[in-house]
Amino acid sequence: MRRRDLLSTSLAAGVATAIARRAVAQPAPPAAPAAPPPAAPAPAVAAAPSATSAGSTLIVPDGRVLTGRKVGGVRVYHLVAEPIRHEVAPGLVIDTWGYNGGTPGPVIEATEGERVRIYVTNKLPEATTVHWHGLVVPNGMDGVAGLTQPTIPPGETWRYEFVLPHAGTFMYHPHVDEMTQIALGMVGMIVVHPKRRPASERRVRDFVMMAHEWKIVPGARRPDPLAMSDFNQLAWNGKAFPATTPLTAATGDLVRIRIGNLGPMDGHPIHLHGHRFTVVETDGGQVPPGARWPETTVWVPVGSVRVIEFVADQPGDWPLHCHMTHHAMNQMGHDVPNWLGADVQGVDGRIRKLAPGYMTMGTTGMADMMQMDLPDNAISMRGGKGQYGAIDMGGMFTIVKVRDGLTGDADPGWYAHPAGTVPRAASAAELAGDGIDG
Ligand SMILES: [Cu+2]
Numbered sequence: 001m002r003r004r005d006l007l008s009t010s011l012a013a014g015v016a017t018a019i020a021r022r023a024v025a026q027p028a029p030p031a032a033p034a035a036p037p038p039a040a041p042a043p044a045v046a047a048a049p050s051a052t053s054a055g056s057t058l059i060v061p062d063g064r065v066l067t068g069r070k071v072g073g074v075r076v077y078h079l080v081a082e083p084i085r086h087e088v089a090p091g092l093v094i095d096t097w098g099y100n101g102g103t104p105g106p107v108i109e110a111t112e113g114e115r116v117r118i119y120v121t122n123k124l125p126e127a128t129t130v131h132w133h134g135l136v137v138p139n140g141m142d143g144v145a146g147l148t149q150p151t152i153p154p155g156e157t158w159r160y161e162f163v164l165p166h167a168g169t170f171m172y173h174p175h176v177d178e179m180t181q182i183a184l185g186m187v188g189m190i191v192v193h194p195k196r197r198p199a200s201e202r203r204v205r206d207f208v209m210m211a212h213e214w215k216i217v218p219g220a221r222r223p224d225p226l227a228m229s230d231f232n233q234l235a236w237n238g239k240a241f242p243a244t245t246p247l248t249a250a251t252g253d254l255v256r257i258r259i260g261n262l263g264p265m266d267g268h269p270i271h272l273h274g275h276r277f278t279v280v281e282t283d284g285g286q287v288p289p290g291a292r293w294p295e296t297t298v299w300v301p302v303g304s305v306r307v308i309e310f311v312a313d314q315p316g317d318w319p320l321h322c323h324m325t326h327h328a329m330n331q332m333g334h335d336v337p338n339w340l341g342a343d344v345q346g347v348d349g350r351i352r353k354l355a356p357g358y359m360t361m362g363t364t365g366m367a368d369m370m371q372m373d374l375p376d377n378a379i380s381m382r383g384g385k386g387q388y389g390a391i392d393m394g395g396m397f398t399i400v401k402v403r404d405g406l407t408g409d410a411d412p413g414w415y416a417h418p419a420g421t422v423p424r425a426a427s428a429a430e431l432a433g434d435g436i437d438g
Contacts, residue, residue, distance in 0.1 A: 056109055058191055059409065060208045061245040061398070062237040064106040074115045074161070077108060079130065081174070081186060082123035088235060089243035089330070089394075092379045094214070095221045096184045097124060103185030103238045104210045104262075105172070112167040112195045118160045120152060127151035127176055128186075130160065133262070134170035134283035134305065135190065137162040145176040167194035169208075169258040169305045170283050179264070180225040185212060185238070187262035189305075202254040202311065207247050210237055211270075211300060211322070211396060213263040218331050218378035228265060234327045234395035241328075242384025242391070244398035247320065249312040250406040256280075257320070258307045259300050267301040268327060268396060272308070274318040275400075281307035297323060312402040317386075317415040322396040330379045330394035387414040388422075 056065045068075040084098040099105025110116055122128050129151055131143035141162045142148045152158045170190040174181040189208055212235045215227030223233075236244050249255050259270055260283075278292040283305035298306045321328045351358045374380060383394030391397075403412050431438040 057193075057204070058107060058109060058206050058208050059247070060107050060237065061247060062239045062243075063104065063208065063210075064100070064102065066100075066106040066108050068108070068110065068116065071117075074117050075110055077116065077118045078121065079105060079118060079172075079188075080121045080123060081128050081130075082121075083125075084185075086185070086238060087243070088214075088216075088233060088238065089240045089379050091374075092216070092233070092240070092331070092377060093221065094216060094223055096214075096223050097181060098185045099188055103187070104212065105186070105188030107188065107208050108172065108190045109193070110164055110190070111193045112164055115163045116161070119157050120160065121157040122152045122154050124154055124181075126180075127153055128174045128181060129176050130172050131175040132160075132162075132170065132172055132190065133303070134168065135162075135192075136165055143175050151176050164192050166285065167192045168283065168285055169260070169281060169307050171210075171260050171262055171303075171305065173262050182262060183214070183225040183227070183264040184223055185214070187212065187260075189258065189260045191258065200254055202252060203250065205247070205249045205253050205255045205312070207255070207257045208237075209247075209257055209259050209320075209398075211235070211259065211261040211263055211268050212238065213266055213327070213396075216331060219375040221377060225264075231264075231266060232326075232331050234322060234329075236396055236398050240330055240379065241321075241394045241397035246317075246399040246401045246411055248401045248403070248406060248409060248412060251312060251315050251402055251404045253312045253402075254309060255312050255400070256307060256309045258305065259298070260305045261300045261302055263302055265302065266324075266327070267299060268322040269297050269299050269324065270306075270320065270396075271297040271323045272310075272318065272320050272400065274314045274316055274402075275310045275312065277308040277310035279306050280309045281305070312400070315402050315404055315415065316417075318400045318402065319393070320398050320400050321393060328383075328393040328395050328397045330381050330383065 055067050058065055066077050068077040080100050082098070082101070083095065084101055084103060085093060085095055086098065086103055087093050096103060108118070118130070120128075120130050127145070129143040129145050129149060132141070140148055141160050143160070145151045170192065172188045172190055174186050187210065189210055191208060213231040214223035214233045214235075215231050216223050216233045233240060239245070247255075247257070261268060276294045276296055277298075278294060279298055280287055280292065298308055300306045348358060379394070381394065383391045383397060385391065401412055401415070403415075406412060426436070426438060
């Protein structure tokens with residue numbers, strides 16, 4: 001069996017399953033997002049990556065912000081629940097569900113004490129609702145189908161309205177057919193700023209990052225909403241590394257990262273290199289200063305928010321990633337035979353009589369398999385390229401780029417390491433001098 005055959009054999013069953021399941025999936029999305037109905041105000045969607053919407057102080061790498069519009073003292077928003085076509089990374093485009101043309105949906109930004117009115121248009125082929133996760137709202141506005149409201153039928157626009165009593169970081173998602181709607185990507189975050197923002201002597205970089213996971217059989221366009229454990233595509237704000245836009249900061253900035261997780265099943269241990277941070281807030285509110293402790297990894301369970309803060313005091317290119325190895329990896333890390341450490345020379349020799357050139361992959365690790373031929377609409381397990389070669393991480397992986405004197409949001413490129421700060425091969429004289437048997 002050639003390596004490509006090995007791959008396709010292991011994938012064939014999955015592809016067949018995915019095709020079968022399309023019967024219970026959904027029709028193809030519209031070619032272009034339709035205009036919002038005239039009765040509702042137009043959403044203020046910024047389409048550019050790393051959106052900092054006009055008047056917003058948030059930075060959403062690869063995402064968007066809805067700042068709403070003031071109408072008679074009420075801040076008005078418009079969410080459109082709809083089928084979307086979404087690029088997870090170049091080479092992997094999926095047909096899935098989201099809000100306002102993307103997944104995650106736009107970050108809803110408001111201020112503590114404001115009255116908000118949120119119109120929700122349902123362009124899905126099934127009913128939906130929106131639950132305001134973590135917000136304290138009147139019970140009838142809680143968005144739970146059957147329990148607190150009838151569902152919003154396809155084609156209709158409904159209206160939610162409430163006052164935001166608390167500042168903080170929250171989320172939104174449907175409470176109808178959660179297994180499908182949340183899994184496909186109908187998730188988003190809400191940031192409610194305090195009425196009086198605490199003064200900071202440092203420049204604040206206020207990032208919003210949402211974790212998500214899908215099962216996407218290599219070659220398929222539809223994520224499988226029935227998956228319970230075998231998720232193979234992990235993302236930050238809908239993008240898998242190397243498609244993630246880096247977070248940038250100047251040395252000395254106060255960096256806040258609001259991390260939300262509304263993936264279907266998995267919590268994520270999110271790890272930051274080169275810095276120590278504290279968790280200052282959850283979706284339940286501020287953590288009192290006396291109850292905070294230093295960390296380099298924060299556990300972000302499904303259905304929760306963790307807001308971390310640190311001073312960016314170390315220039316460099318620092319990974320921010322899920323520490324579960326299969327979550328910092330792109331498609332195809334699963335369901336292939338484990339040959340690690342196996343002596344396959346005899347087997348390979350016999351197979352080569354039938355298939356010249358055959359070589360079993362994975363006997364010395366998986367790095368070679370990460371470069372194998374790919375089916376259409378699939379991306380390499382290996383993530384991206386760095387200045388020194390391949391970065392063997394993908395998925396829920398991105399880079400925090402800290403530079404002296406950095407201004408603006410543009411990617412400053414790779415870090416120029418000062419001389420003598422990158423490891424190199426040891427010389428014989430060095431080994432002998434330090435008594436190391438190399
Ligand atoms: Cu993870």
